[in-house]
Each structure stands twice: as C-alpha cells, then as structure tokens.
Amino acid sequence: MSRILILGAGTAGTIMANRLRRRFAKDVAAGKTSITVVDEDPRHIYQPGLLFVPFGVYRPDDIVRPRRMQLHEDVTYKPGAIEMVIPEDHAVLLKDGTRLPYDVLVVATGTRIAPEETEGMMGPEWHHAVFDFYTVEGATALARKLSTWRGGKLVVNVVEMPIKCPVAPLEFSFLADWYFTMRHMRDTVDITYATPLDGAFTRPIAAQHIGDLLDRKHIGLVTEFNAGRVDNERKVLVSWDGRELPFDVLVTIPLHQGAAYLKATPSLVDDNLFVRTNPATLQSTAFPDIFAIGDATNLPTSKAGSVAHFESEVLDDNIGHFLAGEPLEDGFDGHANCFVETGFDQALLLDFNYDTEPLPGRYPLPIGPMTLLGESRMNHMGKMAFKWVYWNLLLPGHTIPGIPARMSMRGKLAPATT
C-alpha cells in the first residue's frame, strides 16, 4: 500500500491530488494506493479573481466554491489544521491530534500574508484606510471603501519580495486608473506605486515595458522603497531609510511567509518558511520522500497558479518514479505565464522561466493570437477566460492543449546580442 499525503488543497494541492488519482486510478480503486489531502478552510477561493473584487467586477460569491467539490471522489479529503511534519517518523500531526503516516508527502500549503510583521500595519486604520486585497475579507472591505471614496492619495505598496502573483499590485494600479476614469474622478485621485525593486518589475525588459505603461497612465513609480512602518495618526507610510509616502488610502501587499506550522520543522524550510526545493525535480533538498509544489517552495520563479500547473506535470511523473524506485527527472524549468490586466479591456502577457526573461512577441504560436509584452484585447479575453479554465481544466488536473509545461521560444523575439 502506497500512502500519498498532500498538505493543502489550494490550486497546487488540488491539481496534484486529481492528477495522481488519474495516474494511479487502478491502484486507488484496488486499495493499493491512497491519496489524502488536508486543508483547514472549506472554501476554495479563485485567487486571481480577488483582483477584481475591489472594483466591483466580481463579488466574493463569484470566486468561491466548496473545497470538497474540486477533488475527485476517490481522493480522501481530511478537513483540519496541520500542526507539524515529523520527517523522521514519515508522519504529519494535525492540531486535533490525528497522526497521518505517509510514503510520499507533498507540501502544498502555499504562502500567507503577514501584515502583523510591519509596525502599525494592523493599527486603527486597518480596513479603514489601510487595505490588502489578497484575502476575501480585505478585497471586500476595499470594494466598500472605493465605492464611496471622494478621491485623494492612493498608494499601492509591495512591502517585500517574494509575493504571490508579482504582477497583481501593478494590475491593481492599472485597474484603479481605469475605475476612477470610468467614474469621472481620475483627476481627483493621485496614484503611486511603491516597490522595493529598482524598477517596475523583477526582470529588465518587462520592467521597461511596464514602467512606460505606468508613465502613460500617470501612475507615479517609487523604487527601492522598503516599507518599515505605517504611521496611522499622520497616514504616512515610512521606509526603513526614512522616506515618507502620505496616503488617504494605502493598498498594501504585506510580507509573505510559508505556512506557520513549518516553523516546527526547520530542516525543511528557509528563513521565510518556504520549503527548500530542488528547482528541477521538486523534491525537498532535505528529505527524499518529501516534495513541494506551488507557492510553498523557495524556487526563484513566480508564485503563480500557472507555475503550480506546470510544476504538477513534472511532479506527477516524479512521484510515479519515486514510488517505482526509479531516478527522478530534472523536468521543471521555472516556466511561468501571467496575464497582466491593464484596464480598458486590455492586458499584457508574460511568459518566462528560470533562464529566459519575459520577451516581446506572440503566444502560443508565432502568429499568436496572444501578444507578449504588448497590450491587446485578446490578452484581456484570455485573462477573463482564465476563470473558466481554472475551475474546469486546471483544478481537475488536465493538460492544456498547446501550452506545454516547458517554456517554448516559439514566437518570442530574443534581444539582439552584441
């Protein structure tokens, strides 16, 4: 009997559970393999939809479905909070005292925002003038605020990298420009995007394109701004080097950390509680029977649902190899694929991996129909269609035709080398 235990039934955990169920369908039916998933939250949230909640495009009900319904009936769903992983005993302990032994463990508990780690962030202005939009509660409170706001200084700030979906705060700024334009009050709103990076994005060519777009939309860019504290009384965001950004509304992307229970197993994680993971095989660098996927890893690629999807194809094979006693494949190349909504029914598309930065061009074929690093309505339609793709193709663990796990150079315009 092979016992596969998956921690977390979010995007990555759900995809993995459904893929592995398909791979081991006969063994699962015969009781030779079990697939168990643990999660503490009965709601499955379509997180890319959170971006649209503050602007009234989606309501919370549009992006939340019951967790159990996303898992195949042959997958055992165990609701509950995880207490700790005990690698030496090949077991996981839940907070209610249940002990779950495993032959293979997959850590897919994602990342959590930690606003409490920034001084003053959760002070008296929290969800009055200081908001997140990475939670249903935060996005809903922000929607309420924006719908009656009369204008002023809007500051969008990334506290520290890495964050999940690194383009989401940029998209928020672009959508704010669109939203206030449509409400005929753009001239009363001063939008500033403040980032700890030295440009608008992590990679140079995309940073240039996105920086130009911010400029065109009259969104101020403040770089190398490392937020240290929020002064609630003066409504000022203060950086570690003493620079101040006054705000009427602060939209923060707080510090991100791995799940808190991982503190109890320090050999498994880095200082931010992200699982130390082999970048190509997705195996833990500390324990051969532990693997990680999605936002929970410490891999130098985006924390994005698309990444979890590409990783799942590699991990599915590698768990098969591991259980068969075969060598693992170096199959994951860091492939990430992100639509960047820019407002007014337009979006950009980024496609990159560990070695190749986002480049201009066409996608997925040399003739498109999507445009890489250029705005198009087709990209916007792709962004909005992603919700259907998520529930109906990604979560059930299907491979998407024409979009392989490994990044392709097809259609990309490589910069001239000197």
Ligand SMILES: Cc1cc2nc3c(=O)[nH]c(=O)nc-3n(C[C@H](O)[C@H](O)[C@H](O)COP(=O)(O)OP(=O)(O)OC[C@H]3O[C@@H](n4cnc5c(N)ncnc54)[C@H](O)[C@@H]3O)c2cc1C
């Ligand atoms: C605003 C926003 C916009 C985004 N836009 C995009 C986009 O356009 N495209 C894209 O590809 N990605 C996007 N993402 C990122 C994407 O949603 C995540 O990268 C993806 O959900 C990661 O999947 P995951 O399974 O690793 O983590 P999650 O989906 O977050 O799942 C982790 C699960 O672990 C569970 N868990 C954690 N700790 C415990 C515990 N102690 N006990 C039990 N259960 C626990 C949680 O309840 C959760 O269900 C966006 C994210 C946000 C917030």
